Amino acid sequence: MSGVQLAILAAEAAAGPAARRRRWLRRYGLAAAGAVVILLWALAALLAPWITRYSPNVVNVAGRLATPSTAHWLGTDELGRDVFTRVIYGARTSLAVGFAVVLIGGAFGTLLGAVAAYARGFAEEALMRATDLMFCFPPIILAMAIAAALGIGTRNTVIAMLVVWWPKFARLARSLVIGQRSLEYVAAARTVGFGPVHILLRQIVPNAVGPLVVLVTLDLGNAILVFAGLSFLGLGVIPPTPEWGSMVSEGRELVSQWWVATFPGLAILTVVMGFNFVGDGLRDWLDPHARRR
Amino acid sequence: MLRYITSRLLIAVAMVLLATLVIFLIANMVPGDPVLTQLGDIAANNPAMVAAYRHKWGLDLPLWDRYGIFLTGLLHGDLGISISSQRPVLEDIAQYAPATVELSTVAFVLALLAGLPLGVVAAMRRDSWIDHLARAVSLIGVSSPTFWLAFIMLAVFYGWLGWAPGPGQIGADQFPPPVVTGFMLIDAPLAGQWDTFWDAVRHLILPSIVLAASTLGLITRTTRAAMLESLAQDYIRVARAKGLLRRVIMMRHALPNALLPVVTLGGLAYAQLLTGTVLTETIFSWPGLGRYTFQSAVILDFPAIMGVTLMVAIVYVVVNLLVDLSYAMLDPRVMHK
Numbered sequence: 001m002s003g004v005q006l007a008i009l010a011a012e013a014a015a016g017p018a019a020r021r022r023r024w025l026r027r028y029g030l031a032a033a034g035a036v037v038i039l040l041w042a043l044a045a046l047l048a049p050w051i052t053r054y055s056p057n058v059v060n061v062a063g064r065l066a067t068p069s070t071a072h073w074l075g076t077d078e079l080g081r082d083v084f085t086r087v088i089y090g091a092r093t094s095l096a097v098g099f100a101v102v103l104i105g106g107a108f109g110t111l112l113g114a115v116a117a118y119a120r121g122f123a124e125e126a127l128m129r130a131t132d133l134m135f136c137f138p139p140i141i142l143a144m145a146i147a148a149a150l151g152i153g154t155r156n157t158v159i160a161m162l163v164v165w166w167p168k169f170a171r172l173a174r175s176l177v178i179g180q181r182s183l184e185y186v187a188a189a190r191t192v193g194f195g196p197v198h199i200l201l202r203q204i205v206p207n208a209v210g211p212l213v214v215l216v217t218l219d220l221g222n223a224i225l226v227f228a229g230l231s232f233l234g235l236g237v238i239p240p241t242p243e244w245g246s247m248v249s250e251g252r253e254l255v256s257q258w259w260v261a262t263f264p265g266l267a268i269l270t271v272v273m274g275f276n277f278v279g280d281g282l283r284d285w286l287d288p289h290a291r292r293r
Numbered sequence: 294m295l296r297y298i299t300s301r302l303l304i305a306v307a308m309v310l311l312a313t314l315v316i317f318l319i320a321n322m323v324p325g326d327p328v329l330t331q332l333g334d335i336a337a338n339n340p341a342m343v344a345a346y347r348h349k350w351g352l353d354l355p356l357w358d359r360y361g362i363f364l365t366g367l368l369h370g371d372l373g374i375s376i377s378s379q380r381p382v383l384e385d386i387a388q389y390a391p392a393t394v395e396l397s398t399v400a401f402v403l404a405l406l407a408g409l410p411l412g413v414v415a416a417m418r419r420d421s422w423i424d425h426l427a428r429a430v431s432l433i434g435v436s437s438p439t440f441w442l443a444f445i446m447l448a449v450f451y452g453w454l455g456w457a458p459g460p461g462q463i464g465a466d467q468f469p470p471p472v473v474t475g476f477m478l479i480d481a482p483l484a485g486q487w488d489t490f491w492d493a494v495r496h497l498i499l500p501s502i503v504l505a506a507s508t509l510g511l512i513t514r515t516t517r518a519a520m521l522e523s524l525a526q527d528y529i530r531v532a533r534a535k536g537l538l539r540r541v542i543m544m545r546h547a548l549p550n551a552l553l554p555v556v557t558l559g560g561l562a563y564a565q566l567l568t569g570t571v572l573t574e575t576i577f578s579w580p581g582l583g584r585y586t587f588q589s590a591v592i593l594d595f596p597a598i599m600g601v602t603l604m605v606a607i608v609y610v611v612v613n614l615l616v617d618l619s620y621a622m623l624d625p626r627v628m629h630k
Contacts (some may be wrong), residue, residue: 228438255447
């Protein structure tokens with residue numbers, strides 16, 4: 001087949017789908033881009049030792065504060081460590097902490113909220129007042145107080161964040177279950193004779209899971225931001241662990257060596273934007289009402 | 294109305310009381326030992342000194358006794374004495390709060406001035422370039438790390454271009470005006486120090502923009518969504534059928550109804566700004582509560598941390614109360630539920 005024929009075939013095939021593709025791109029283009037960014041960061045975290053030939057913590061005072069070059073793509077920091085390498089390794093900490101906080105905190109909060117809504121009565125009232133109470137404290141201040149009290153270190157900071165993380169999931173899960181429990185299929189399941197645990201986990205949760213997935217996605221970015229902030233304040237990782245927030249902190253006085261603080265900050269920005277794009281797209285996709293608008 | 298207000302007030306008081314308990318428990322249950330952090334290495338190795346120190350600050354009493362003392366003190370407006378500054382925590386808070394309120398209020402006004410029109414226009418011209426711009430602005434605003442944005446702003450506008458002054462509330466060449474209200478923007482003109490006033494205004498620009506960034510994103514998104522919701526209602530169709538001007542429909546019919554969720558979010562966003570200044574203040578050397586909180590947290594100054602956290606919780610409860618009440622005013626149906 002000649003090139004011309006191929007081109008005609010391709011044009012024919014694309015006539016309908018082209019418009020559809022444009023529409024898809026406009027609607028989900030950002031979300032797809034976000035997913036790609038996250039995937040790239042996840043790969044970077046996993047394959048870090050194969051991506052760079054430097055080690056993140058090897059000090060080389062002779063080559064300190066080198067400008068970005070072919071040898072050091074993003075320059076070196078005050079101790080002569082390769083910034084590119086540290087940014088790549090930093091993805092490990094940030095992603096791991098983000099997932100740990102959101103998945104553990106989210107699971108705990110969701111379970112609590114769902115049980116509260118299903119149990120009703122005194123248990124529901126007590127649980128929801130407890131979440132109201134947690135909402136009185138701004139997460140970063142409470143996490144800061146707890147992190148300071150427990151002592152510095154990744155694990156303790158994660159614990160501090162978990163303490164302040166679950167309430168929003170509890171609130172959302174409760175409202176979702178309340179919305180579902182009065183629907184007919186729940187009554188039907190009860191009539192058939194399923195027990196409350198089966199109804200909650202096998203019937204209600206799958207039907208109410210959409211908004212939770214959206215919250216989890218948006219929240220992953222948020223958790224990464226908060227952890228980086230705590231690290232920036234010196235309440236996160238223990239040096240010399242490569243971590244984006246503490247790298248920005250190390251470079252904040254070096255205005256003329258802008259690369260030391262700029263690139264780890266860009267790393268945070270891109271990964272958080274990635275999660276926000278995906279979360280935004282998921283919300284549109286899961287909510288037909290919003291999609292129509 | 295009266296019954297609604299009373300019940301909301303009672304709930305608010307109960308929340309504050311519970312908050313004191315939570316703060317007290319956190320400060321006392323954690324393994325970090327403020328005594329060892331405060332005393333030097335030599336003193337910390339001397340049991341007699343440690344015991345004397347514990348006794349002096351009442352750290353040797355049983356937990357519930359200490360909570361009782363803490364509560365009694367609170368009722369007399371006594372938040373305890375800061376271990377590091379050796380002054381009553383309430384005095385510290387009173388000294389640092391105005392700078393924070395000033396900064397967050399300016400940032401909040403900035404975010405509103407930019408976010409409301411952007412959200413409205415984005416909803417009116419959906420899928421146009423301005424809608425996409427609004428989306429991009431809000432996503433970037435929500436996603437950028439405050440401390441990094443602050444670094445970039447300082448590096449570019451102070452270090453590189455030299456357009457903005459450096460960190461701090463006023464320049465080193467300015468004398469602080471005598472304290473009347475504690476607000477620099479009010480005290481300086483009162484003392485006739487207009488130079489200081491303009492200097493303070495210039496120092497406010499960068500930190501307030503940094504602080505406004507994430508709030509701007511939230512306000513734009515909420516306004517847009519609320520406007521779209523409101524535009525889809527029947528009364529808009531009626532207004533259109535009557536042949537009213539598009540401008541009148543937008544401003545008189547759609548916008549007032551779209552403001553409800555914006556009021557809720559705005560209240561919470563303002564409370565968040567008041568308390569979200571830790572990072573911004575630390576970087577801009579801003580003499581406010583945020584920096585004070587950070588400095589207290591690092592040295593485990595528990596009376597100070599407890600005092601600030603409690604103040605913050607009270608601000609949250611009060612703002613929530615005001616939001617609820619203004620909601621009831623804007624939408625009378627709320628009260629009858």
